[in-house]
Amino acid sequence: xDSVTQMEGPVTLSEEAFLTINCTYTATGYPSLFWYxxxxxxxxxxxxxxxxxxxxxSNKGFEATYRKETTSFHLEKGSVQVSDSAVYFCxxxxxxxxxxxxxxxxxxxxxA
Amino acid sequence: DVxxxxxxxxxxxxxxxxxxxxxxxxxxHENMFWYRQDPGLGLRLIYFSYxxxxxxxxxxxxxxxxxxxxxxxxxxxxESASTNQTSMYLCAxxxxxxxxxxxxxxxxxxxxxxx
Numbered sequence: 001x002d003s004v005t006q007m008e009g010p011v012t013l014s015e016e017a018f019l020t021i022n023c024t025y026t027a028t029g030y031p032s033l034f035w036y037x038x039x040x041x042x043x044x045x046x047x048x049x050x051x052x053x054x055x056x057x058s059n060k061g062f063e064a065t066y067r068k069e070t071t072s073f074h075l076e077k078g079s080v081q082v083s084d085s086a087v088y089f090c091x092x093x094x095x096x097x098x099x100x101x102x103x104x105x106x107x108x109x110x111x112a
Numbered sequence: 113d114v115x116x117x118x119x120x121x122x123x124x125x126x127x128x129x130x131x132x133x134x135x136x137x138x139x140x141h142e143n144m145f146w147y148r149q150d151p152g153l154g155l156r157l158i159y160f161s162y163x164x165x166x167x168x169x170x171x172x173x174x175x176x177x178x179x180x181x182x183x184x185x186x187x188x189x190x191e192s193a194s195t196n197q198t199s200m201y202l203c204a205x206x207x208x209x210x211x212x213x214x215x216x217x218x219x220x221x222x223x224x225x226x227x
Contacts (some may be wrong), residue, residue, distance in 0.1 A: 034215055043116075043202055043218035044155075051212075089155070093213040098143055098162050099170075100206075100216055104154040 002027045006090045006103035013080055013110050021075040021106045023064075023090035031092040033057075033066055033073040038087045038105070047075075047088070080110045115139070118203050118219035125226050131190040133222050135203030143213065144186035145204040146170075146178065149221075155202065161186055162208065193226045200224075 007022040025031060032051045036044040048057030053068035062077045073090060090103040119134035137144065145160040147170075157170030159178040167178050175197060179187045186205075190197055203219040 032212060032215075036218075041221070041223075043118075043221045044204075044216075045218070046215050049215050091216075093216075095211045098160055098168075098208065098213065099157065100145075100204075100213070102155045104152075 002031070002092065002094060002101050004090050004092055004101050004103040006088075006106055009087075009105070009107040011106060011108045013108070015082055015110055015112050016079045017110075019075070019077040019080045019084075019108065021088055021090075021108070023073045023075065023103060025071050025073065025090075025092050025101075027071075027092060027094050029094040029096060031094045033064075034091040034093075034100075035062070035064055035073070035075050036089040036091060036102075038089065040086075044089060080108070082110045082112050084108060085110045116203055116205055116217050116219040118201075118222050120222050121220060123222060123224045125190075125193050125224065127194060127226055129190075129193045129226075131193050131224070131226075133188040133190075133201055133203075133224070135186045135188070135205075135219055136184055137186075137205040137217070138184065139205060139207070139217065140183065141205035141217075142183075142208045143206045143216075144180065145206075145216065146176075146186065146188045147202045147204065148172070149200040149202055158188065195226050198224060198226045 035047040048059045050057040050066035146158040161180040204216040206216040207214045
């Protein structure tokens with residue numbers, strides 16, 4: 001079945017370090033892909049999205065490229081800040097279904 | 113700004129009580145969802161609805177029911193609350209365009225404690 005796999009956390013980085021959070025997917029159709037962020041005690045907020053192969057989603061310095069050949073959608077940021085500390089979820093939805101499939105989340109902690 | 117609003121941020125209920133969690137969206141979305149989130153288990157889908165009065169079971173529907181009488185409102189009902197239903201509950205909504213969902217928008221979450 002369709003699935004999303006993302007790297008286990010927690011990820012701990014110093015401020016201004018480079019961030020990569022890996023995400024791979026399996027899908028029977030052609031999915032749209034998303035990254036969501038969850039701050040403590042809050043719901044999920046959409047961070048970025050990509051709807052077709054080779055699309056690059058970007059927002060607030062975060063980027064992810066939809067790679068069909070490697071079935072990946074890795075999240076990157078060139079220089080993290082303490083305020084980026086949160087849990088990040090990779091997700092997909094596929095044509096013909098109402099559902100979303102989420103990864104288990106990766107906790108990021110950025111130290112000053 | 114798009115908005116999904118859950119009626120409570122925090123709730124404490126007693127075992128055996130009937131509990132209602134309410135969710136309202138102002139985006140005229142067709143789809144609405146209820147998830148629960150537990151440490152180490154990620155988000156698990158309880159129920160979803162793709163139209164008024166329509167509902168489908170998700171992955172963990174046992175012990176829950178839902179109601180969607182109006183397009184903008186989706187209620188989650190715990191018929192007889194139990195301590196294993198203590199969790200963070202997240203409501204979401206999305207638009208269905210053609211055969212594909214757009215991105216989902218989430219409410220702020222309701223942290224329910226059953227004592």
